[in-house]
Amino acid sequence: MSQFQPTDRTQVKRLPKRGHYDRETVYKILDTAFVCHVGFNADGQPFVIPTNYGRSRDTLYLHGSAASRMLKTLSEGIPVCVTVTHVDGLVLARSAFHHSVNYRSVVILGIARLVEGPAEKMEALRIFTEHVVKGRWDDVRQPTEQELKATTVLALPLEEVSAKVRTGGPVDDEADYALPVWAGVLPLETVVKEPVPDVQRKADPPVPEYLKNYSR
Amino acid sequence: MSQFQPTDRTQVKRLPKRGHYDRETVYKILDTAFVCHVGFNADGQPFVIPTNYGRSRDTLYLHGSAASRMLKTLSEGIPVCVTVTHVDGLVLARSAFHHSVNYRSVVILGIARLVEGPAEKMEALRIFTEHVVKGRWDDVRQPTEQELKATTVLALPLEEVSAKVRTGGPVDDEADYALPVWAGVLPLETVVKEPVPDVQRKADPPVPEYLKNYSR
Numbered sequence: 302m303s304q305f306q307p308t309d310r311t312q313v314k315r316l317p318k319r320g321h322y323d324r325e326t327v328y329k330i331l332d333t334a335f336v337c338h339v340g341f342n343a344d345g346q347p348f349v350i351p352t353n354y355g356r357s358r359d360t361l362y363l364h365g366s367a368a369s370r371m372l373k374t375l376s377e378g379i380p381v382c383v384t385v386t387h388v389d390g391l392v393l394a395r396s397a398f399h400h401s402v403n404y405r406s407v408v409i410l411g412i413a414r415l416v417e418g419p420a421e422k423m424e425a426l427r428i429f430t431e432h433v434v435k436g437r438w439d440d441v442r443q444p445t446e447q448e449l450k451a452t453t454v455l456a457l458p459l460e461e462v463s464a465k466v467r468t469g470g471p472v473d474d475e476a477d478y479a480l481p482v483w484a485g486v487l488p489l490e491t492v493v494k495e496p497v498p499d500v501q502r503k504a505d506p507p508v509p510e511y512l513k514n515y516s517r
Numbered sequence: 518m519s520q521f522q523p524t525d526r527t528q529v530k531r532l533p534k535r536g537h538y539d540r541e542t543v544y545k546i547l548d549t550a551f552v553c554h555v556g557f558n559a560d561g562q563p564f565v566i567p568t569n570y571g572r573s574r575d576t577l578y579l580h581g582s583a584a585s586r587m588l589k590t591l592s593e594g595i596p597v598c599v600t601v602t603h604v605d606g607l608v609l610a611r612s613a614f615h616h617s618v619n620y621r622s623v624v625i626l627g628i629a630r631l632v633e634g635p636a637e638k639m640e641a642l643r644i645f646t647e648h649v650v651k652g653r654w655d656d657v658r659q660p661t662e663q664e665l666k667a668t669t670v671l672a673l674p675l676e677e678v679s680a681k682v683r684t685g686g687p688v689d690d691e692a693d694y695a696l697p698v699w700a701g702v703l704p705l706e707t708v709v710k711e712p713v714p715d716v717q718r719k720a721d722p723p724v725p726e727y728l729k730n731y732s733r
Contacts (some may be wrong), residue, residue: 345596349555351604482656
Protein backbone atom coordinates (compact mmCIF):
# COMPACT_ATOMS: atom_id res chain seq x y z
CA MET A 302 0.00 0.00 0.00
CA SER A 303 1.10 3.57 -0.54
CA GLN A 304 2.68 5.97 1.89
CA PHE A 305 1.40 9.01 3.73
CA GLN A 306 3.58 12.01 2.97
CA PRO A 307 5.38 12.98 6.20
CA THR A 308 5.17 16.68 7.02
CA ASP A 309 7.30 18.77 9.30
CA ARG A 310 4.67 18.12 11.98
CA THR A 311 4.34 14.35 11.58
CA GLN A 312 7.89 13.30 10.74
CA VAL A 313 9.42 11.40 13.67
CA LYS A 314 12.61 13.31 14.34
CA ARG A 315 14.27 12.13 17.53
CA LEU A 316 14.21 8.36 16.94
CA PRO A 317 13.53 8.36 13.17
CA LYS A 318 13.71 4.59 12.75
CA ARG A 319 10.60 4.27 14.92
CA GLY A 320 8.62 6.36 12.40
CA HIS A 321 6.38 4.67 9.81
CA TYR A 322 4.31 6.36 7.12
CA ASP A 323 2.93 3.45 5.11
CA ARG A 324 -0.80 2.82 5.03
CA GLU A 325 -0.38 -0.85 5.93
CA THR A 326 1.22 -0.03 9.31
CA VAL A 327 -1.13 2.88 10.02
CA TYR A 328 -4.30 0.94 9.10
CA LYS A 329 -3.29 -2.07 11.18
CA ILE A 330 -2.72 0.05 14.30
CA LEU A 331 -6.03 1.87 13.77
CA ASP A 332 -8.03 -1.27 13.01
CA THR A 333 -6.89 -3.31 16.00
CA ALA A 334 -7.91 -0.60 18.48
CA PHE A 335 -11.22 1.19 18.96
CA VAL A 336 -10.45 3.87 21.56
CA CYS A 337 -8.54 6.99 20.56
CA HIS A 338 -7.51 10.12 22.45
CA VAL A 339 -8.78 13.31 20.84
CA GLY A 340 -6.86 16.53 21.47
CA PHE A 341 -8.31 19.98 20.86
CA ASN A 342 -8.19 23.47 22.30
CA ALA A 343 -10.93 25.35 24.04
CA ASP A 344 -10.14 28.84 25.34
CA GLY A 345 -6.39 28.22 25.10
CA GLN A 346 -6.53 25.04 27.19
CA PRO A 347 -5.77 21.71 25.50
CA PHE A 348 -8.17 18.87 26.29
CA VAL A 349 -7.53 15.17 25.67
CA ILE A 350 -10.67 13.05 25.67
CA PRO A 351 -10.89 9.28 25.13
CA THR A 352 -13.54 8.21 22.64
CA ASN A 353 -14.40 5.52 20.11
CA TYR A 354 -13.78 5.71 16.42
CA GLY A 355 -14.24 3.83 13.17
CA ARG A 356 -12.20 3.87 9.98
CA SER A 357 -13.20 3.56 6.36
CA ARG A 358 -10.34 3.87 3.86
CA ASP A 359 -8.69 7.26 4.55
CA THR A 360 -11.42 8.60 6.84
CA LEU A 361 -11.62 8.30 10.59
CA TYR A 362 -15.12 8.74 12.03
CA LEU A 363 -15.77 10.12 15.49
CA HIS A 364 -19.23 10.38 16.99
CA GLY A 365 -21.15 11.10 20.13
CA SER A 366 -24.00 13.01 21.63
CA ALA A 367 -24.93 16.25 19.87
CA ALA A 368 -24.71 17.74 23.39
CA SER A 369 -21.02 16.81 23.79
CA ARG A 370 -18.73 19.78 24.34
CA MET A 371 -15.94 18.06 22.47
CA LEU A 372 -18.04 17.39 19.37
CA LYS A 373 -19.57 20.86 19.39
CA THR A 374 -16.09 22.39 19.60
CA LEU A 375 -14.69 20.16 16.85
CA SER A 376 -17.69 20.83 14.61
CA GLU A 377 -16.45 24.39 14.29
CA GLY A 378 -13.59 23.13 12.12
CA ILE A 379 -10.64 23.64 14.43
CA PRO A 380 -7.32 21.74 14.39
CA VAL A 381 -7.51 18.36 16.08
CA CYS A 382 -5.08 15.59 16.94
CA VAL A 383 -6.26 12.00 17.24
CA THR A 384 -3.87 9.48 18.77
CA VAL A 385 -4.28 5.71 19.00
CA THR A 386 -1.87 3.72 21.15
CA HIS A 387 -1.27 0.03 21.82
CA VAL A 388 0.98 -0.82 24.76
CA ASP A 389 2.69 -4.15 23.99
CA GLY A 390 5.16 -4.56 26.82
CA LEU A 391 7.53 -3.18 29.38
CA VAL A 392 11.15 -3.12 28.29
CA LEU A 393 13.35 -3.73 31.31
CA ALA A 394 16.96 -2.70 30.85
CA ARG A 395 19.88 -3.16 33.23
CA SER A 396 20.02 0.59 33.83
CA ALA A 397 17.08 2.74 34.91
CA PHE A 398 17.94 5.10 32.05
CA HIS A 399 17.34 2.57 29.25
CA HIS A 400 13.96 1.30 30.43
CA SER A 401 11.35 1.67 27.73
CA VAL A 402 7.96 0.50 26.51
CA ASN A 403 7.06 -1.47 23.41
CA TYR A 404 4.18 0.29 21.74
CA ARG A 405 2.50 1.08 18.46
CA SER A 406 0.88 4.47 18.01
CA VAL A 407 -0.68 6.57 15.28
CA VAL A 408 -0.99 10.35 15.36
CA ILE A 409 -3.42 12.06 12.99
CA LEU A 410 -3.46 15.83 12.58
CA GLY A 411 -6.17 17.69 10.72
CA ILE A 412 -9.53 19.36 10.78
CA ALA A 413 -12.65 17.24 11.12
CA ARG A 414 -15.69 17.75 8.90
CA LEU A 415 -19.24 17.57 10.29
CA VAL A 416 -21.14 14.78 8.54
CA GLU A 417 -24.58 16.22 7.82
CA GLY A 418 -26.39 14.16 5.16
CA PRO A 419 -28.53 11.44 6.81
CA ALA A 420 -27.32 8.74 4.38
CA GLU A 421 -23.62 9.45 4.98
CA LYS A 422 -24.32 9.78 8.69
CA MET A 423 -26.05 6.39 8.80
CA GLU A 424 -23.22 4.82 6.82
CA ALA A 425 -20.68 6.34 9.24
CA LEU A 426 -22.54 4.82 12.19
CA ARG A 427 -22.53 1.44 10.45
CA ILE A 428 -18.76 1.72 9.87
CA PHE A 429 -18.35 2.82 13.45
CA THR A 430 -20.33 -0.10 14.93
CA GLU A 431 -18.65 -2.64 12.64
CA HIS A 432 -15.23 -1.26 13.59
CA VAL A 433 -15.90 -2.00 17.25
CA VAL A 434 -17.68 -5.36 16.80
CA LYS A 435 -17.70 -6.81 13.31
CA GLY A 436 -21.08 -8.41 12.60
CA ARG A 437 -22.98 -6.34 15.14
CA TRP A 438 -24.71 -3.80 12.89
CA ASP A 439 -27.06 -6.25 11.14
CA ASP A 440 -27.98 -7.77 14.49
CA VAL A 441 -29.20 -4.68 16.36
CA ARG A 442 -32.00 -2.16 16.10
CA GLN A 443 -30.69 0.53 13.83
CA PRO A 444 -30.85 4.25 14.56
CA THR A 445 -34.16 6.07 14.25
CA GLU A 446 -34.39 9.49 12.65
CA GLN A 447 -34.50 11.03 16.12
CA GLU A 448 -31.42 9.10 17.28
CA LEU A 449 -29.56 10.19 14.14
CA LYS A 450 -30.42 13.81 14.98
CA ALA A 451 -29.17 13.37 18.54
CA THR A 452 -25.82 12.05 17.25
CA THR A 453 -23.00 14.18 15.92
CA VAL A 454 -20.67 12.47 13.46
CA LEU A 455 -17.34 13.92 12.42
CA ALA A 456 -15.07 12.75 9.61
CA LEU A 457 -11.34 13.29 9.92
CA PRO A 458 -9.33 12.70 6.74
CA LEU A 459 -6.21 10.55 7.09
CA GLU A 460 -3.76 12.87 5.37
CA GLU A 461 -1.23 14.16 7.89
CA VAL A 462 -0.52 10.87 9.65
CA SER A 463 2.39 9.01 11.14
CA ALA A 464 2.92 5.85 13.12
CA LYS A 465 5.56 5.19 15.72
CA VAL A 466 6.53 1.66 16.72
CA ARG A 467 8.98 0.22 19.23
CA THR A 468 9.58 -3.53 19.35
CA GLY A 469 12.21 -5.85 20.75
CA GLY A 470 14.35 -6.09 23.85
CA PRO A 471 16.29 -3.51 25.83
CA VAL A 472 19.30 -1.70 24.40
CA ASP A 473 21.81 -1.29 27.21
CA ASP A 474 25.16 0.41 27.43
CA GLU A 475 27.90 -2.05 26.51
CA ALA A 476 29.40 -2.12 30.02
CA ASP A 477 25.99 -2.90 31.59
CA TYR A 478 25.36 -6.21 29.80
CA ALA A 479 27.49 -8.06 32.35
CA LEU A 480 25.48 -6.73 35.33
CA PRO A 481 23.58 -9.42 37.27
CA VAL A 482 20.24 -7.70 36.60
CA TRP A 483 17.34 -9.50 34.92
CA ALA A 484 16.63 -7.74 31.63
CA GLY A 485 14.08 -8.40 28.94
CA VAL A 486 10.48 -7.72 28.06
CA LEU A 487 7.33 -8.16 30.09
CA PRO A 488 4.70 -8.57 27.36
CA LEU A 489 1.25 -7.08 27.95
CA GLU A 490 -1.85 -8.11 26.05
CA THR A 491 -5.48 -7.11 26.01
CA VAL A 492 -7.66 -10.18 26.29
CA VAL A 493 -11.39 -10.70 25.96
CA LYS A 494 -13.16 -12.45 28.82
CA GLU A 495 -16.43 -14.41 28.74
CA PRO A 496 -19.39 -12.28 27.58
CA VAL A 497 -21.64 -11.25 30.50
CA PRO A 498 -25.33 -11.20 29.53
CA ASP A 499 -27.43 -8.23 30.61
CA VAL A 500 -29.23 -9.02 33.88
CA GLN A 501 -32.19 -7.00 32.65
CA ARG A 502 -32.84 -9.28 29.68
CA LYS A 503 -36.38 -10.28 28.72
CA ALA A 504 -35.29 -12.39 25.77
CA ASP A 505 -32.34 -14.80 26.10
CA PRO A 506 -30.74 -15.26 22.68
CA PRO A 507 -27.47 -17.22 22.49
CA VAL A 508 -24.09 -15.47 22.38
CA PRO A 509 -23.56 -14.63 18.69
CA GLU A 510 -20.64 -16.20 16.79
CA TYR A 511 -19.03 -12.81 16.17
CA LEU A 512 -18.65 -12.36 19.94
CA LYS A 513 -17.41 -15.90 20.62
CA ASN A 514 -14.56 -15.33 18.20
CA TYR A 515 -13.95 -11.73 19.17
CA SER A 516 -10.38 -10.57 19.19
CA ARG A 517 -8.57 -7.46 18.07
CA MET B 518 -9.64 10.77 51.27
CA SER B 519 -10.51 14.30 50.35
CA GLN B 520 -11.95 15.65 47.15
CA PHE B 521 -10.50 17.65 44.30
CA GLN B 522 -12.48 20.83 43.77
CA PRO B 523 -14.28 20.56 40.42
CA THR B 524 -13.87 23.62 38.21
CA ASP B 525 -15.90 24.77 35.25
CA ARG B 526 -13.34 22.98 33.09
CA THR B 527 -13.23 19.64 34.92
CA GLN B 528 -16.82 19.21 36.07
CA VAL B 529 -18.47 16.42 34.09
CA LYS B 530 -21.55 18.10 32.67
CA ARG B 531 -23.33 15.88 30.17
CA LEU B 532 -23.48 12.66 32.22
CA PRO B 533 -22.76 14.07 35.69
CA LYS B 534 -23.18 10.77 37.55
CA ARG B 535 -20.09 9.46 35.72
CA GLY B 536 -17.98 12.23 37.25
CA HIS B 537 -15.81 11.58 40.32
CA TYR B 538 -13.61 14.05 42.16
CA ASP B 539 -12.39 12.09 45.17
CA ARG B 540 -8.70 11.32 45.53
CA GLU B 541 -9.34 7.61 46.14
CA THR B 542 -10.91 7.14 42.69
CA VAL B 543 -8.41 9.40 40.93
CA TYR B 544 -5.35 7.80 42.56
CA LYS B 545 -6.56 4.27 41.82
CA ILE B 546 -7.03 5.03 38.11
CA LEU B 547 -3.63 6.72 37.93
CA ASP B 548 -1.80 4.02 39.89
CA THR B 549 -3.10 1.04 37.91
CA ALA B 550 -1.95 2.50 34.58
CA PHE B 551 1.46 3.76 33.47
CA VAL B 552 0.81 5.25 30.04
CA CYS B 553 -0.90 8.61 29.70
CA HIS B 554 -1.77 10.82 26.73
CA VAL B 555 -0.30 14.30 26.99
CA GLY B 556 -2.02 17.12 25.11
CA PHE B 557 -0.37 20.45 24.34
CA ASN B 558 -0.30 23.10 21.65
CA ALA B 559 2.53 23.98 19.35
CA ASP B 560 1.93 26.72 16.78
CA GLY B 561 -1.84 26.46 17.20
CA GLN B 562 -1.93 22.73 16.52
CA PRO B 563 -2.86 20.37 19.37
CA PHE B 564 -0.65 17.31 19.77
CA VAL B 565 -1.49 14.20 21.80
CA ILE B 566 1.52 12.05 22.65
CA PRO B 567 1.53 8.79 24.63
CA THR B 568 4.13 8.63 27.35
CA ASN B 569 4.88 7.10 30.77
CA TYR B 570 4.31 8.75 34.08
CA GLY B 571 4.69 8.27 37.80
CA ARG B 572 2.69 9.66 40.72
CA SER B 573 3.71 10.76 44.18
CA ARG B 574 0.91 12.19 46.30
CA ASP B 575 -0.55 15.11 44.33
CA THR B 576 2.22 15.30 41.75
CA LEU B 577 2.36 13.54 38.40
CA TYR B 578 5.86 13.18 36.95
CA LEU B 579 6.56 13.06 33.22
CA HIS B 580 10.01 12.50 31.81
CA GLY B 581 11.93 11.83 28.66
CA SER B 582 14.87 12.83 26.55
CA ALA B 583 16.00 16.43 26.91
CA ALA B 584 15.83 16.43 23.09
CA SER B 585 12.09 15.63 23.03
CA ARG B 586 9.97 18.29 21.33
CA MET B 587 7.11 17.60 23.71
CA LEU B 588 9.21 18.07 26.84
CA LYS B 589 10.94 21.18 25.47
CA THR B 590 7.54 22.69 24.64
CA LEU B 591 6.05 21.80 28.03
CA SER B 592 9.12 23.12 29.87
CA GLU B 593 8.09 26.59 28.75
CA GLY B 594 5.20 26.43 31.20
CA ILE B 595 2.25 26.17 28.83
CA PRO B 596 -1.17 24.64 29.58
CA VAL B 597 -1.20 20.88 29.36
CA CYS B 598 -3.81 18.14 29.64
CA VAL B 599 -2.84 14.65 30.78
CA THR B 600 -5.39 11.89 30.32
CA VAL B 601 -5.21 8.31 31.60
CA THR B 602 -7.76 5.78 30.36
CA HIS B 603 -8.58 2.16 31.18
CA VAL B 604 -10.91 0.36 28.77
CA ASP B 605 -12.80 -2.28 30.75
CA GLY B 606 -15.33 -3.63 28.30
CA LEU B 607 -17.65 -3.23 25.36
CA VAL B 608 -21.25 -2.53 26.32
CA LEU B 609 -23.51 -4.13 23.75
CA ALA B 610 -27.04 -2.80 23.73
CA ARG B 611 -30.02 -3.97 21.68
CA SER B 612 -29.96 -0.76 19.66
CA ALA B 613 -26.90 0.61 17.85
CA PHE B 614 -27.58 3.95 19.55
CA HIS B 615 -27.11 2.68 23.11
CA HIS B 616 -23.81 0.87 22.57
CA SER B 617 -21.15 2.10 24.95
CA VAL B 618 -17.82 1.32 26.56
CA ASN B 619 -17.02 0.65 30.19
CA TYR B 620 -14.02 2.76 31.07
CA ARG B 621 -12.24 4.67 33.83
CA SER B 622 -10.42 7.85 32.93
CA VAL B 623 -8.71 10.76 34.65
CA VAL B 624 -8.18 14.18 33.09
CA ILE B 625 -5.61 16.53 34.63
CA LEU B 626 -5.36 20.17 33.54
CA GLY B 627 -2.52 22.44 34.55
CA ILE B 628 0.93 23.75 33.88
CA ALA B 629 3.92 21.50 34.43
CA ARG B 630 7.01 22.64 36.30
CA LEU B 631 10.51 21.73 35.13
CA VAL B 632 12.27 19.73 37.86
CA GLU B 633 15.80 21.14 38.01
CA GLY B 634 17.51 20.19 41.26
CA PRO B 635 19.47 16.93 40.85
CA ALA B 636 18.14 15.47 44.12
CA GLU B 637 14.48 16.09 43.24
CA LYS B 638 15.14 14.89 39.71
CA MET B 639 16.69 11.64 40.96
CA GLU B 640 13.78 11.13 43.37
CA ALA B 641 11.31 11.74 40.51
CA LEU B 642 13.05 9.07 38.43
CA ARG B 643 12.85 6.67 41.35
CA ILE B 644 9.11 7.34 41.72
CA PHE B 645 8.74 6.98 37.99
CA THR B 646 10.53 3.61 37.81
CA GLU B 647 8.73 2.28 40.88
CA HIS B 648 5.38 3.37 39.43
CA VAL B 649 5.96 1.22 36.35
CA VAL B 650 7.55 -1.80 38.12
CA LYS B 651 7.50 -1.76 41.89
CA GLY B 652 10.79 -3.14 43.21
CA ARG B 653 12.79 -2.35 40.09
CA TRP B 654 14.71 0.76 41.20
CA ASP B 655 16.91 -0.96 43.79
CA ASP B 656 17.71 -3.72 41.31
CA VAL B 657 19.09 -1.68 38.40
CA ARG B 658 22.03 0.57 37.67
CA GLN B 659 20.90 4.01 38.69
CA PRO B 660 21.27 7.14 36.56
CA THR B 661 24.70 8.73 36.18
CA GLU B 662 25.14 12.49 36.31
CA GLN B 663 25.32 12.53 32.51
CA GLU B 664 22.10 10.50 32.18
CA LEU B 665 20.36 12.84 34.62
CA LYS B 666 21.40 15.78 32.43
CA ALA B 667 20.08 14.05 29.32
CA THR B 668 16.69 13.54 30.99
CA THR B 669 14.01 16.18 31.34
CA VAL B 670 11.61 15.72 34.24
CA LEU B 671 8.37 17.64 34.59
CA ALA B 672 6.08 17.81 37.62
CA LEU B 673 2.38 18.41 37.05
CA PRO B 674 0.38 19.21 40.19
CA LEU B 675 -2.86 17.30 40.69
CA GLU B 676 -5.15 20.25 41.32
CA GLU B 677 -7.62 20.58 38.47
CA VAL B 678 -8.54 16.92 38.14
CA SER B 679 -11.58 14.82 37.43
CA ALA B 680 -12.32 11.15 36.86
CA LYS B 681 -15.03 9.68 34.68
CA VAL B 682 -16.21 6.12 35.14
CA ARG B 683 -18.78 3.96 33.35
CA THR B 684 -19.59 0.51 34.71
CA GLY B 685 -22.36 -2.02 34.29
CA GLY B 686 -24.55 -3.33 31.52
CA PRO B 687 -26.37 -1.63 28.67
CA VAL B 688 -29.24 0.76 29.24
CA ASP B 689 -31.76 0.21 26.48
CA ASP B 690 -35.01 1.88 25.56
CA GLU B 691 -37.89 0.14 27.32
CA ALA B 692 -39.41 -1.21 24.10
CA ASP B 693 -36.09 -2.74 23.01
CA TYR B 694 -35.62 -5.11 25.96
CA ALA B 695 -37.89 -7.67 24.31
CA LEU B 696 -35.85 -7.75 21.08
CA PRO B 697 -34.11 -11.09 20.37
CA VAL B 698 -30.67 -9.45 20.35
CA TRP B 699 -27.87 -10.60 22.65
CA ALA B 700 -27.03 -7.74 24.99
CA GLY B 701 -24.47 -7.45 27.74
CA VAL B 702 -20.84 -6.70 28.32
CA LEU B 703 -17.74 -8.09 26.66
CA PRO B 704 -15.10 -7.56 29.37
CA LEU B 705 -11.59 -6.62 28.29
CA GLU B 706 -8.53 -7.03 30.46
CA THR B 707 -4.84 -6.30 30.13
CA VAL B 708 -2.85 -9.36 31.11
CA VAL B 709 0.84 -9.92 31.66
CA LYS B 710 2.46 -12.75 29.75
CA GLU B 711 5.63 -14.70 30.63
CA PRO B 712 8.71 -12.47 30.90
CA VAL B 713 10.98 -12.79 27.84
CA PRO B 714 14.69 -12.58 28.78
CA ASP B 715 16.95 -10.40 26.63
CA VAL B 716 18.67 -12.52 23.96
CA GLN B 717 21.76 -10.35 24.34
CA ARG B 718 22.29 -11.32 27.97
CA LYS B 719 25.78 -12.08 29.28
CA ALA B 720 24.62 -12.79 32.82
CA ASP B 721 21.51 -14.95 33.42
CA PRO B 722 19.93 -13.95 36.73
CA PRO B 723 16.53 -15.48 37.62
CA VAL B 724 13.27 -13.62 37.00
CA PRO B 725 12.83 -11.39 40.05
CA GLU B 726 9.86 -11.92 42.37
CA TYR B 727 8.45 -8.46 41.62
CA LEU B 728 8.07 -9.51 37.96
CA LYS B 729 6.61 -12.95 38.68
CA ASN B 730 3.81 -11.32 40.64
CA TYR B 731 3.43 -8.35 38.34
CA SER B 732 -0.08 -7.08 37.83
CA ARG B 733 -1.69 -3.69 37.61
